[in-house]
Amino acid sequence: MAGQGGSQDAPSSSNAAEPQPPVVMLADGRLQQRAKLGAVVADALRRWYQETEKEALRGDVKAQALLGQMLIEGYGCQADPAKGREWADKARRRGYRMDGVYCKI
Numbered sequence: 001m002a003g004q005g006g007s008q009d010a011p012s013s014s015n016a017a018e019p020q021p022p023v024v025m026l027a028d029g030r031l032q033q034r035a036k037l038g039a040v041v042a043d044a045l046r047r048w049y050q051e052t053e054k055e056a057l058r059g060d061v062k063a064q065a066l067l068g069q070m071l072i073e074g075y076g077c078q079a080d081p082a083k084g085r086e087w088a089d090k091a092r093r094r095g096y097r098m099d100g101v102y103c104k105i
Helices: 037-057 061-073 081-093
Strands: 023-025 031-033
Touching (some): 061 081
Antiparallel strands (some): 023 031
16 A cells, blocks of 8 residues: 555655665675676776776876777776877887787687
């Protein structure tokens, strides 16, 4: 019955129908809710981009080349092809061969 404190009175959310990820107890006793795989991957890519950018700014030529590719493709970041080409050109001017960024299969 409406207005009686039943579950129909609870505010609805847009993802209420989606099953919730399980809660996991960590070794130290804290509880952690598992994240969806897509969110975990997106976070890993974002952190990889941040670390690559940090190393590129420190002068690591391989990181500069990788950062260029990441920016061109939007891998772990918002795509910015112009900025990506600047980083790739910087690495190339320092002698880095760009064909070594990806493994060819």
